[in-house]
Amino acid sequence: MISKMKKIALFYSYNTKNTSKAAKLIQETFDSQQIEKHNVEETNEEEFNAYENFILGVPTWFDGELPNYWDEFLPALEELDLSGKTFALYGAGNQKEYSENFVDALGLMAESIESLGGKLIGFVPNEGYSFEHSKALRGDHFVGLPLDFEVQPKLVKPRIEKWVEQLKKEF
Template sequence: MKDTGIFYSFRSVKTGQQVKKITKLLGADNVEAVDVDIATGDDFMKFTNYILAVPTWFDGELPNYWDEFLPSLEEADLKGKSFAIFGGGDQKGYAENFVDGVGLMAEFVEEHGGSVVGFTSTEGYTFEGSRAQRGDQFVGLALDIENQAALSNERIEAWVTQLKKEFR
């Protein structure tokens, strides 16, 4: 597996816990953690493989730190780069826009020529709608630690195994 950057807000405790699990499973030597709160476009562009942690905020929005960072990539050409996206959501409290942030990020990546990998099944989730859903799959890993915390480790392990095959 070539160089991999995992981008997330170092201030996000729940996401940070998930990142630690993912990093351990991938092998810490294979992954560089980058704080999206202070990252630059140059920091972003130096990788071949990406893991983007994108929790959904409020009624299906990207977190502020991603909203503030993405404009620095508006002119970026992401061809030849692979992106795996994961994020938390609440399928009961926000059933109509469950993990929309994951879908919004996938749309951004694809609009800029990047390849999204790490699709996962929607089976086992109960929600009304999601921008992250394509057919019977999510465009990344959906985690719901509010309602299905006991399933998170199993889902992360399966996803990382899949990424090891899909990353370039």
């Protein structure tokens, strides 16, 4: 059995369309037993704090904002010390319709996690995307994996496969 320490908790909203699709692909690409999925809309801080390794699914909504369910859960995390814990972020966005705010929520989540002591992994180069501005960019890398189901649907699966290979080394 894989211990809780080695398990990777995948938190996202089960009510999302694209973020859920990506979660399924991520789980299939990993050794599925290693991934434990949780609905962020129904979780609590104890369930969250039981893990050391995390993948968080964070789509961008409302012109550059986190979705409500993440905004509502983040204050609960502020009670926790996330130091020593490792986080990989992925986020759905649309680089054409929301070129000025492309996957901004990834950047917002990255700031929150780091301010609580968490370590981020899974950065990907800004290559193959076309947009004006993103809060998720640090230099020439995103702070997680941007997925664009509307403009680049065919790239979703290969991007996830490549990212999971990277995460297997970085976790």
